[in-house]
Amino acid sequence: MKQYVIKRILTAIPLIIVISFVCFVFINLIPSNPAEVALRVRQVPIITEEAIAEVEAELGLDKPYFIRYITWLFDCLHGDFGISYVNPSRTVAGELARCLPATLQLAGASLVMVILLSIPIGFLCAVYKDGIFDKVMRGLVFITTAMPPYWVGLLLMWLVAIKLDLLPTSGNGSWQHLILPAFTVSLSYISTYIRLIRNNMLENMKQDYVLYANVRGLPQKQILIKHILKNSMHTCIVAIGMSIPQLISGTIVVENVFAWPGLGTLCISSIFNRDYPVIQTYVLLIGVLFVVFNLLFDILQTISDPRMRKEGM
Amino acid sequence: MFRRFIKNKTAVGTVALVLIIAILGILAPVIAPNDPYKTDIINKFASFSWQYPFGTDNLGRCILSRMLYGIRPTLGLAVLTMLGTIGLGALMGLLAGYFRGIIEEVIMRVVDVMLSFPSQVMVFAVVALLGINVQNVILANVFIKWAWYARMIRTGVMQYRERNFIQFSRCVGTPERFILIRHLIPSIAADLAVLSSLDVGWAIINISTLSFLGLGVQAPTPEWGAMLNEAKNVLTSNPTQMIIPGIAIVILVSAFNLMGDALRDVLDPKEVAE
Numbered sequence: 104m105k106q107y108v109i110k111r112i113l114t115a116i117p118l119i120i121v122i123s124f125v126c127f128v129f130i131n132l133i134p135s136n137p138a139e140v141a142l143r144v145r146q147v148p149i150i151t152e153e154a155i156a157e158v159e160a161e162l163g164l165d166k167p168y169f170i171r172y173i174t175w176l177f178d179c180l181h182g183d184f185g186i187s188y189v190n191p192s193r194t195v196a197g198e199l200a201r202c203l204p205a206t207l208q209l210a211g212a213s214l215v216m217v218i219l220l221s222i223p224i225g226f227l228c229a230v231y232k233d234g235i236f237d238k239v240m241r242g243l244v245f246i247t248t249a250m251p252p253y254w255v256g257l258l259l260m261w262l263v264a265i266k267l268d269l270l271p272t273s274g275n276g277s278w279q280h281l282i283l284p285a286f287t288v289s290l291s292y293i294s295t296y297i298r299l300i301r302n303n304m305l306e307n308m309k310q311d312y313v314l315y316a317n318v319r320g321l322p323q324k325q326i327l328i329k330h331i332l333k334n335s336m337h338t339c340i341v342a343i344g345m346s347i348p349q350l351i352s353g354t355i356v357v358e359n360v361f362a363w364p365g366l367g368t369l370c371i372s373s374i375f376n377r378d379y380p381v382i383q384t385y386v387l388l389i390g391v392l393f394v395v396f397n398l399l400f401d402i403l404q405t406i407s408d409p410r411m412r413k414e415g416m
Numbered sequence: 417m418f419r420r421f422i423k424n425k426t427a428v429g430t431v432a433l434v435l436i437i438a439i440l441g442i443l444a445p446v447i448a449p450n451d452p453y454k455t456d457i458i459n460k461f462a463s464f465s466w467q468y469p470f471g472t473d474n475l476g477r478c479i480l481s482r483m484l485y486g487i488r489p490t491l492g493l494a495v496l497t498m499l500g501t502i503g504l505g506a507l508m509g510l511l512a513g514y515f516r517g518i519i520e521e522v523i524m525r526v527v528d529v530m531l532s533f534p535s536q537v538m539v540f541a542v543v544a545l546l547g548i549n550v551q552n553v554i555l556a557n558v559f560i561k562w563a564w565y566a567r568m569i570r571t572g573v574m575q576y577r578e579r580n581f582i583q584f585s586r587c588v589g590t591p592e593r594f595i596l597i598r599h600l601i602p603s604i605a606a607d608l609a610v611l612s613s614l615d616v617g618w619a620i621i622n623i624s625t626l627s628f629l630g631l632g633v634q635a636p637t638p639e640w641g642a643m644l645n646e647a648k649n650v651l652t653s654n655p656t657q658m659i660i661p662g663i664a665i666v667i668l669v670s671a672f673n674l675m676g677d678a679l680r681d682v683l684d685p686k687e688v689a690e
Contacts, residue, residue, distance in 0.1 A: 132545060175509050249669035251621045251641070253628050256661040257648055261655045352537045356625055360648070373631055374544040382544045389537045397532075 122390040184384040206365030212285035212410035225300025244294040256287040256360035284361040344400035348392040427678035450478035452485040482638035489639040495618035500558040501588025505565020513573025530563035553632045572604035606683035614676035617669040
């Protein structure tokens with residue numbers, strides 16, 4: 104068991120290094136000179152050779168490629184992601200730290216909604232398979248997969264916030280502000296997991312252990328909840344866990360619709376302002392989160408599932 | 417196969433719907449009632465009428481005409497993206513699956529790295545790097561999606577290359593190129609058709625999202641996502657402006673999703689029999 108965990112962690116390290124390298128190369132692929140971009144963004148009226156050289160020295164752009172990567176990597180490990188091109192008085196780490204709480208709040212609320220809504224609905228759909236509830240839900244699931252999230256956001260904003268005047272339209276501050284954006288983010292995941300839980304449960308219902316439980320004369324309720332749901336939840340929890348980084352990155356669009364002051368809004372405004380260090384760090388952050396969460400839930404699954412444990416060893 | 421296609425109502429229906437939408441897009445200059453760029457400030461936010469069947473937007477432009485003209489960028493860019501993705505993915509997958517050895521090793525490691533990156537963030541990163549432009553949106557989408565196809569096609573090739581009919585073909589001295597084009601590609605074409613029609617829906621949503629954020633097709637061009645971006649600004653005063661482009665996207669994407677499922681039934685009769 105221990106061996107397996109160590110092996111998994113060791114395979115994740117090269118992946119993180121590759122991701123960091125790609126992020127680094129990325130910013131250096133920009134067709135224009137970053138120093139020049141920085142000058143232009145700071146609205147320096149006349150860009151001279153000396154000014155460029157000065158900024159290059161300031162940003163450390165005059166050193167060889169590989170050395171720059173190594174220094175950059177070590178700086179990153181110390182939490183120093185460089186300075187923003189747009190606003191040299193601010194560090195990238197500071198900018199991200201400023202926006203991260205709002206995004207985590209939104210992603211957290213979405214995660215809670217996904218779990219609270221998809222599991223009971225998926226359960227009911229499987230129990231009353233082909234009933235009216237199941238059919239309606241299947242229709243809704245189908246429609247929501249075809250709906251672009253930003254349009255869902257606009258519809259909700261119009262219907263709930265403007266027409267019915269129940270919740271605020273945009274911005275953040277109180278828990279009421281959180282409901283609409285969180286629901287918009289979670290909607291596509293909810294429909295995915297309803298389908299996943301429903302299909303898992305239907306699959307499990309055909310298994311021998313259910314037949315055996317029935318033969319033993321256990322009450323239906325107990326079989327459904329204690330046996331079938333518990334066994335179906337397994338893969339779902341792992342899938343939901345692995346989708347947490349996706350949830351965090353999925354807030355980009357929704358944050359922009361609801362003017363939520365998080366990482367997504369920062370990312371889009373950085374793209375418009377060509378603030379490359381911010382974009383680079385954002386991509387690096389999400390990439391590392393992906394690897395870490397995949398690793399974490401992969402290990403968790405192996406520990407919690409006895410069948411996998413044997414294979415893992 | 418054609419007979420199975422005709423019998424499958426969903427397949428016929430969705431293919432017909434997509435074709436009709438595509439033809440409407442091609443014929444937009446002929447059938448559109450008004451010029452999609454012509455502003456008519458006096459008639460802004462007009463309701464449904466004979467002159468403007470779907471009303472007018474915040475600048476008094478005919479929404480129906482803009483919708484019709486919008487088919488070209490919306491559907492066209494998505495199809496172009498998928499062609500690029502399949503082309504690149506198929507090339508890499510065939511190379512990896514067919515030639516094996518060092519080529520395969522290199523390609524598959526690159527694929528692994530590509531798949532471990534969060535795709536949505538990568539699109540934004542690529543657009544940020546290359547600049548805000550329509551070609552770059554297509555490039556970004558191809559860039560994040562090709563690895564899926566490369567992996568799928570490689571798996572398909574690996575499955576078939578040891579099959580008897582290909583072994584036999586090789587025994588009788590058929591040139592490798594012939595095996596590749598006449599045996600391998602038709603064998604994996606079915607899977608490819610299913611997956612790609614599902615992914616056209618994905619591409620439509622993705623491209624329209626970028627346009628909505630202002631990173632894709634730019635404002636005066638009537639793309640459905642860009643139209644929704646304009647509608648967002650007048651959400652309080654004229655909410656109906658966002659309804660029609662949104663519904664159109666949902667219909668088009670649903671059509672492609674249903675088409676993917678139906679094509680699976682048509683192209684893979686084994687699964688249906690099971």
